[in-house]
Amino acid sequence: MNKVDSQLLVIFGASGDLTARKLLPGVFVLHQKLLLPHNFCILGAARTQHTDEEYRLLMKDHLLEELKDKICSPALVDSFLKRVFYLSFDSNDSSDYAKLKEKIDILQQQKKLEDRILYYLATPPIMYERIPTFLKENGLNVTKTHDGWRRIIVEKPFGTSLDSAQRLNKHLSRIFQEKQIYRIDHYLGKETVQNILVLRFSNGIFEPLWNRNYIDSVEISATEKLGVEKRGKYYDGAGALRDMIQNHLMQLMAFAAMEPPSSFDPERIRDEIVKVFRSLHAYSEKEMNSLIVRGQYQGYRNEPDVSPTSNTETYVAMKMYIDNWRWSGVPFYIVTGKKMSEKASEITINFKSTPQQLFIGQCSGSSCNKLVIRIQPDESISIKFGLKVPGAGFTVRQVGMDFRYDSLSSESLPDAYERLLLDAMLGDSTLYARSDALEASWSIIDPILKYWQENGEKGIFSYDEGEDGPTERRTLSIPKETWTCELNNK
Numbered sequence: 001m002n003k004v005d006s007q008l009l010v011i012f013g014a015s016g017d018l019t020a021r022k023l024l025p026g027v028f029v030l031h032q033k034l035l036l037p038h039n040f041c042i043l044g045a046a047r048t049q050h051t052d053e054e055y056r057l058l059m060k061d062h063l064l065e066e067l068k069d070k071i072c073s074p075a076l077v078d079s080f081l082k083r084v085f086y087l088s089f090d091s092n093d094s095s096d097y098a099k100l101k102e103k104i105d106i107l108q109q110q111k112k113l114e115d116r117i118l119y120y121l122a123t124p125p126i127m128y129e130r131i132p133t134f135l136k137e138n139g140l141n142v143t144k145t146h147d148g149w150r151r152i153i154v155e156k157p158f159g160t161s162l163d164s165a166q167r168l169n170k171h172l173s174r175i176f177q178e179k180q181i182y183r184i185d186h187y188l189g190k191e192t193v194q195n196i197l198v199l200r201f202s203n204g205i206f207e208p209l210w211n212r213n214y215i216d217s218v219e220i221s222a223t224e225k226l227g228v229e230k231r232g233k234y235y236d237g238a239g240a241l242r243d244m245i246q247n248h249l250m251q252l253m254a255f256a257a258m259e260p261p262s263s264f265d266p267e268r269i270r271d272e273i274v275k276v277f278r279s280l281h282a283y284s285e286k287e288m289n290s291l292i293v294r295g296q297y298q299g300y301r302n303e304p305d306v307s308p309t310s311n312t313e314t315y316v317a318m319k320m321y322i323d324n325w326r327w328s329g330v331p332f333y334i335v336t337g338k339k340m341s342e343k344a345s346e347i348t349i350n351f352k353s354t355p356q357q358l359f360i361g362q363c364s365g366s367s368c369n370k371l372v373i374r375i376q377p378d379e380s381i382s383i384k385f386g387l388k389v390p391g392a393g394f395t396v397r398q399v400g401m402d403f404r405y406d407s408l409s410s411e412s413l414p415d416a417y418e419r420l421l422l423d424a425m426l427g428d429s430t431l432y433a434r435s436d437a438l439e440a441s442w443s444i445i446d447p448i449l450k451y452w453q454e455n456g457e458k459g460i461f462s463y464d465e466g467e468d469g470p471t472e473r474r475t476l477s478i479p480k481e482t483w484t485c486e487l488n489n490k
């Protein structure tokens with residue numbers, strides 16, 4: 001594996017939840033795995049007043065809490081925190097950037113850092129334009145050495161519509177080149193998601209079947225038991241379509257549906273992702289009613305910071321089609337929802353059944369054979385097929401062959417942020433969204449949002465907690481919900 005170069009990670013929004021719960025724990029694990037060079041530092045910048053020492057103490061508590069069973073020795077936490085510095089700084093105030101520049105210069109000199117800076121925008125999205133603008137005004141977006149660099153990681157949501165995503169892309173492209181911009185989608189940092197590419201493209205057995213001749217449908221779902229918790233303000237303006245589908249689930253779809261890239265080069269992989277989004281069938285108004293079901297859980301309107309008349313969807317199930325030779329006519333069912341019966345993300349490939357039913361108990365219709373990629377929890381890959389029940393006759397029973405990730409190693413799977421941060425430090429953008437793909441995915445989602453907005457409350461169905469969405473979802477005939485073989489055979 002490539003080694004991380006000497007560099008400085010500057011986190012804007014350093015007193016926020018994301019930094020404490022994901023970013024610093026992610027970098028700590030890299031430190032513990034000895035993946036960081038000795039001249040690597042982190043500078044947290046946020047409005048709250050702290051000295052370096054106060055900030056370290058605060059972060060120490062978070063690290064101990066977040067990484068309870070993962071810390072090999074307390075001394076490692078102390079050695080890690082020596083790399084962490086803090087600047088009280090108002091990212092909204094252009095004059096504060098001189099202070100930032102000064103602190104960066106001092107750190108680079110004192111800690112003998114190379115002129116390589118990775119910026120992380122862990123701030124509210126309203127700052128995604130402003131911070132880069134002020135960085136540019138202060139010359140912080142360019143390096144003066146030939147082997148130095150600047151990179152910037154931008155958190156989701158990247159825009160709230162096609163228009164705003166395009167504006168943001170355009171703005172950032174005036175300050176950084178595309179290869180310097182890393183748009184993060186934490187789903188792509190999940191080990192099981194990356195394994196979709198390896199499963200598909202390193203095994204000869206799946207790819208010949210991976211098309212409309214053998215696949216009946218594909219289901220991609222990410223359900224949660226929790227509601228919006230304390231995020232009502234953000235969520236009420238976003239909704240499930242923007243929050244989960246435009247980014248996470250569409251990226252999963254692209255990994256499941258893309259053509260084999262010509263090489264494992266980041267750009268070649270991202271070329272294939274964009275092709276999937278550009279081939280997506282755009283919904284007509286009629287199809288928006290017949291192929292998409294949206295719901296809102298009971299009690300959502302009473303959640304803190306949620307409008308009492310809100311029409312925001314907390315559940316979406318949609319049937320999508322990819323208009324290309326591989327997938328023509330194969331429905332992709334995309335489902336997400338809050339306050340559902342379980343927290344689970346998975347991709348299910350439903351293969352076509354045999355042309356004739358010879359046996360008792362054999363599945364008919366679609367889905368005797370499935371490949372289930374369980375992304376979380378209980379990360380696993382299973383193949384389902386029919387086998388004869390021992391004894392007289394030829395009765396079929398559905399069985400499964402399972403691979404569980406925890407059988408590979410006793411170590412827990414790396415957190416998504418750990419992997420993604422490491423990739424950005426190394427300059428590998430494979431698992432980050434490219435501007436063209438982002439805009440292509442927005443161009444499918446945007447008309448749906450507009451249509452919903454015009455229709456207000458009409459067409460939003462309510463569901464009870466734990467109910468797995470509104471009953472109207474049944475009009476889509478989602479295979480997982482209609483498939484009864486397994487139950488019959490129990």
Ligand code: BG6
Nearest residue numbers: 156186222224243244248345376
């Ligand atoms: C985030 C969404 O991007 O993903 C949240 O904003 C959602 O609403 C979360 O809960 C789900 O992520 P995960 O990794 O827990 O499936």
